Structures are given as C-alpha cells and as structure tokens.
C-alpha cells in the first residue's frame with residue numbers, strides 16, 4: 473500500500489483517528505448534517521474504525537454505532553459502540569444487535585480488493601453497494617440517510633438511478649479529503665420514497 477503521508481494522514485495520527493477516512497465523513501457530515509446526538513448508526517465496512525470513532529463522538533452516550541467488517545476491529549470500543557465480525561453478505565439482520573433496531577444513518581465505506589481491472593472493480597463495488605442498499609431497505613428509518621462509497625466507473629449511473637428510485641433526495645459527493653487520483657465517490661440518499669417497497673434478497 474502506498475504510504476502517502478499527506479496532510480490528512482498526519483492530522484489523523486495527531487488526533488487519534490485510526491485512518492484518514494474520518495475526515496471524509498466529517499466533511500460530508502458538516503455539510504449535510506447527518507449525525508445528531510442520540511442517533512443510531514450502522515457503519516458497514518468499518519475497519520480500522522475511524523468512521524466509528526468520529527460517529528461515536530458525534531452521537532454521544534445516548535447514541536449507538538454498530539460497525540460491521542470481515543476484518544476483526546482492533547480499536548478500543550467505547551460504551552456507545554458495537555462490532556459485528558461478518559462479511560456483509562452473511563450478515564444476520566435478526567442478530568440481537570440488529571433485530572429490534574431502526575437506524576438514522578446506514579453508511580458504507582466498503583471497498584472491494586482491487587484487481588486493477590476497471591470493470592471488475594466497478595462491478596464488485598456495485599455489488600457491495602447493493603448489499604448496503606438491501607440492509608438500508610430493512611433497517612433505515614423512513615427519514616434516515618444512507619451514505620455509500622462507490623467507484624466512478626461503468627456501474628455508477630445504474631447505482632444513481634437505483635438510489636433515485638428508492639430515496640427522495642440523492643446527492644453525489646466528492647469530499648476534498650478524498651485523494652484526487654481516487655476513483656471513489658459518495659452517494660447520499662435521504663428520505664425513502666413513499667412507494668419504496670422493501671427489497672427481497
């Protein structure tokens with residue numbers, strides 16, 4: 473992995489965040505006011521945990537953030553944090569941490585392992601976004617936000633169309649703290665469409 477010791481990398485180290493990614497979420501949150509005191513949040517693809525750290529601070533002791541990743545999390549969990557060690561496709565939505573909950577924000581920073589083949593990476597990223605949308609269709613409050621990281625590749629327009637059919641407001645966001653050369657882009661959906669039916673797997 474390229475060790476880019478850029479501004480955000482150094483800032484994350486100094487401020488105790490597990491990764492520079494925290495600033496992407498911070499930027500999106502500050503602009504779109506995603507997180508409020510007491511919120512319940514599902515963080516998909518949470519390792520190494522910088523989004524969880526940022527979210528935990530913002531939602532305070534009455535909120536709860538549950539992170540999910542196929543890699544075991546190593547940061548110390550605060551009282552308002554929970555972690556489920558699972559691949560997203562094997563996630564049990566009826567597990568005790570998820571069964572009775574509806575969430576204010578479902579966010580996904582999930583990324584597939586890069587093959588270097590654009591269309592393959594794009595399809596894999598699309599698949600992860602589909603899984604995140606499926607979970608959001610079951611677990612997000614009607615007025616809640618869904619935030620997805622995607623590649624700006626061949627599947628991007630399909631994903632945006634799908635999100636527009638499921639959410640009343642859809643925005644495309646490229647945070648300043650995302651490296652210029654990165655193909656990543658975020659899509660934010662808010663307020664489920666009235667006609668939106670829960671998907672089946």
Ligand SMILES: C[S@@+](CC[C@H](N)C(=O)[O-])C[C@H]1O[C@@H](n2cnc3c(N)ncnc32)[C@H](O)[C@@H]1O
Nearest residue numbers: 493517519520521522523542559560581582583
């Ligand atoms: C860019 S990292 C997330 C960084 C995190 N948001 C942070 O701030 O620390 C992407 C994560 O997605 C996870 N991931 C990718 N595919 C996954 C899958 N199918 N199921 C669960 N996690 C997955 C990876 O294990 C990796 O930890």
